[in-house]
Amino acid sequence: MTIGLIGSGSWGTALVKILTDGHNRVHWCVRNAKSLSHIQSRKHNPNYLSSVHFNTDLLVLSQDPLQTMQACDVVIIAVPSAYLLEQVEAMPATVFEGKKVVSAVKGILPGQNMLLNDYLRQHKALDASRYFTIMGPCHAEEVAAEKLSYLTFSGMDEGETEKLAAHFRTPYLNTVVNTDVYGVQFAAILKNIYALGAGIAHGLEYGDNFLSVFIANAADEMAGFLRKVGIRNIEVGVHAIPDEQHPRKSPNYAASVYLGDLLVTCYSLFSRNRTFGNMIGKGYSVKSAQLEMNMVAEGYNASRSIYHINKDIGADIPLAETVYRILWEGLDAGQGFKSIEASLI
Numbered sequence: 001m002t003i004g005l006i007g008s009g010s011w012g013t014a015l016v017k018i019l020t021d022g023h024n025r026v027h028w029c030v031r032n033a034k035s036l037s038h039i040q041s042r043k044h045n046p047n048y049l050s051s052v053h054f055n056t057d058l059l060v061l062s063q064d065p066l067q068t069m070q071a072c073d074v075v076i077i078a079v080p081s082a083y084l085l086e087q088v089e090a091m092p093a094t095v096f097e098g099k100k101v102v103s104a105v106k107g108i109l110p111g112q113n114m115l116l117n118d119y120l121r122q123h124k125a126l127d128a129s130r131y132f133t134i135m136g137p138c139h140a141e142e143v144a145a146e147k148l149s150y151l152t153f154s155g156m157d158e159g160e161t162e163k164l165a166a167h168f169r170t171p172y173l174n175t176v177v178n179t180d181v182y183g184v185q186f187a188a189i190l191k192n193i194y195a196l197g198a199g200i201a202h203g204l205e206y207g208d209n210f211l212s213v214f215i216a217n218a219a220d221e222m223a224g225f226l227r228k229v230g231i232r233n234i235e236v237g238v239h240a241i242p243d244e245q246h247p248r249k250s251p252n253y254a255a256s257v258y259l260g261d262l263l264v265t266c267y268s269l270f271s272r273n274r275t276f277g278n279m280i281g282k283g284y285s286v287k288s289a290q291l292e293m294n295m296v297a298e299g300y301n302a303s304r305s306i307y308h309i310n311k312d313i314g315a316d317i318p319l320a321e322t323v324y325r326i327l328w329e330g331l332d333a334g335q336g337f338k339s340i341e342a343s344l345i
Contacts, residue, residue, distance in 0.1 A: 001167065003027065004068040006087065007078030007104070008035060010048040010295075014140035015078055015104060017049070020058045021170045027060040029068040036061050049144040066091055074100045074164070076134070077116070080296040081107030084116070093124045101126060102164065104134045106188040107298035113305045115185050128181075129156045132164055135184045137261040138173075139270040146172040152257035153177050154184045178251045183231035183258070190225060190320065191262040192299030193306060194218035195273035197323045197340075198266035200333050202274070203281020215266050217344050218319050222262065223253055225315040234258070273299040280326065281333050304328050318343055 004027035005016055012028075019026050030036040030045075038046045040061060043053045062068050065087055069075050079087055084105060103116045112119060117133075120126035132155040142149055151168060155161035158179055165175040178184070197218065201211055223234050234253035253259060265271045276297035279289040286300070303324040310317055322340055325331040 002072045003074050004072030005076040006065045010140040012078035013045045013049045014143040017052045027068050027071045029065045069095045076102040078104040096124045102132045108305045110301040135257045137264040141270045150174045154181045187258045189302045190222045191265045192273045193303045193320045195265040196277035196299040199274035199277020200281040203278040228313045228315040272297045
């Protein structure tokens, strides 16, 4: 298996660390020439997770994503969704032939309001069986510190997904496999929106008591949305009976990739979305918060995409819609959360 990775932000850098710590050779696309040169000479990314040092003998570095695609049979895409379309649009459909594409994108294509797998199927003729996802809960900063984390790998073929996951196991990284490609992606998108809400609440000086109620209601709201889009493995406390082939419990909504990722993204100080929301709650404008962070908060664009997607789905998502209105329609954050207060159970 020849592995390539496109994306050199904190999450892409963390994934390269995981793979090279497992002695995998990685073709890594680093678009910035200065960053690429720095990694070659100093063995670390100067802009993200700079404490992580690489064995550069295991890296094949390139500025060209097309070159990385052509060199590999498995390509991991770890580009923020806001910049993803410009990269994949430029690639001819032929370069995807025979490839396995692994999405580490915790967002949705803005403007298109599409998941990456649907875009690649429609525009690049990528077969659904060759698409996989990597989801959390897994902050890049904790990977850098080698704190035990879990990644969930999803794909239609459980056996192929397990083979892929095996390349990521290290003493500090455990892997979980499921087949819920749509569910894990929608859960990752929604949890970022709710983390923005949790941050806004903190910025408005609500306390832990309120925040726990907000997150519990967000979890319920997310489960309702997943049901509406056809996800069925979300009944808490219900599992298929383990057997020799599947010794672990079968995943449900209480599993790490759904509820676990929601909790850590809403609570953790490493969460970009929570940090972004906190600034909004304190009175920053969206533009000011973006400039202050100088990093992408996936929930910002996702809130608009989910708002429009839900016009067709019809799920009851007042929390996510309020976050959208605060960020995109200029609703005062305090007024928005006053309306939320009355709806929580």
